[in-house]
Amino acid sequence: MSEVIDVRGDGAAGIDAAMVAIAAGECIVLPTDTVYGIGADALSAAAVRALLEAKHRGRDMPPPVLIAEPAMLRSLAGGSLEDALALAEAFWPGALTLVVAAHPSLRMDLGDRGDTIAVRVPDHDFTRELLRATGPLAVSSANVSGEPAASTVEEAQAQLGDSVSVYLDAGESSGVVPSTVVDLSGETPRLLREGRISKAALGAVVPALGGRSGEPDGPDGAAITEG
Numbered sequence: 001m002s003e004v005i006d007v008r009g010d011g012a013a014g015i016d017a018a019m020v021a022i023a024a025g026e027c028i029v030l031p032t033d034t035v036y037g038i039g040a041d042a043l044s045a046a047a048v049r050a051l052l053e054a055k056h057r058g059r060d061m062p063p064p065v066l067i068a069e070p071a072m073l074r075s076l077a078g079g080s081l082e083d084a085l086a087l088a089e090a091f092w093p094g095a096l097t098l099v100v101a102a103h104p105s106l107r108m109d110l111g112d113r114g115d116t117i118a119v120r121v122p123d124h125d126f127t128r129e130l131l132r133a134t135g136p137l138a139v140s141s142a143n144v145s146g147e148p149a150a151s152t153v154e155e156a157q158a159q160l161g162d163s164v165s166v167y168l169d170a171g172e173s174s175g176v177v178p179s180t181v182v183d184l185s186g187e188t189p190r191l192l193r194e195g196r197i198s199k200a201a202l203g204a205v206v207p208a209l210g211g212r213s214g215e216p217d218g219p220d221g222a223a224i225t226e227g
Contacts, residue, residue, distance in 0.1 A: 004153060004167040007031075011126045014168045015133050021165040022134045027051050029142045029156045030130060031170035032066070033123040034095055034178055034196070035149040036142040036156050038164060039066070041134070045109035048138050052111065054163035056145045062111030063140040064097055064118035068131035076117055076136070078103040083206045084184050090205045093123035095179040095196035110138055116185045126170060149176055182209060 007014035018028045025047040027040050038054060040047035042065045051063060065076065070088040077084060077100040084098050102108075102117040110117070122128065131137060141149040142156035142164075150156035153169040180197040183190040189208045191199055203210030 002157070002162050002164055002167060004157070004169055006169045007126055008170055011129065011168075014126075014166075015130050017166045018130055018168060019133055022047075022137070024165075025050065026165040027054055027160075027163060028166045028168065029150075029153060029160065029164050030127055030137075030139070030168045031124055031173060032127055032139070033093070033174060035151055035173050035176055036153065037066070037139040038142045038156070038160060039137040039139040042108050042110065042136040042138040048108075048110055050163070051138060051140060054160050055140060055143070057140075059111035061140075061145075062113040062118075063138040064120055065108070065110070065136050066120055066122055066127070066131055066139045067136050068121065068128045070121055072136070073098075073100075073119060076103055076106060076108075076119055077101060078106075079185075083189055083208075086205050087182065087184075087202070088121070091197055091201075092121040093128065094121070095123065095177075096120065097179045097181045099181065099183040099185055099192065101185045108138075116183075118181070120179060124170075126168075130168075149178075151176060182206075 005014040021028050022041050025044050030039050040051040070092045079101040084100055097118050097120045099116050099118045143149045144159045151173040153167045178195040180195040181193040183192050189206050191209050
């Protein structure tokens with residue numbers, strides 16, 4: 001049976017319970033600065049598979065990875081990082097997901113992601129503290145595929161039920177507007193999804209992003225399924 005823990009005020013009990021679940025390869029539901037997410041150990045292929053199964057989603061929609069600190073990007077990404085680091089400095093923590101070339105030595109089986117990985121540092125104090133304790137988490141929006149993203153733990157429970165071991169309740173989320181998604185894995189930066197961070201704001205940091213938006217999914221299977 002799932003456990004629901006209110007993490008408002010003192011989140012230590014929630015972090016402890018989440019660490020136990022993550023270590024066991026189980027899924028948790030956690031707050032972010034957009035909507036609630038379902039998370040699993042990004043380094044465990046079995047845990048990521050359980051996450052995708054909970055959402056009724058296939059390997060063709062790999063989840064992004066949430067990290068606690070912008071500095072961790074270097075351990076996940078390969079190739080030129082000039083634009084990625086500039087955007088991270090400007091907007092992380094925040095609602096910006098970066099699709100980057102994966103580091104050649106990266107051993108994360110997130111699904112059919114090709115040679116890319118989507119990464120974000122959420123602007124949520126509790127969640128970053130959780131990530132410092134658990135390490136990088138594969139995180140997708142806390143809903144069954146095709147259904148609305150959950151803005152409360154109750155909405156997440158109604159959809160995901162006992163496929164999630166621990167629900168971390170931080171109250172209602174700040175809204176359903178998702179993160180902005182930028183693809184930096186190719187030669188030319190592309191805006192894949194304009195969310196909370198505007199094209200104009202991105203273009204002020206990386207001028208090439210002032211052009212036309214791309215498609216809603218990243219290249220080589222790096223689909224974005226988290227807010």
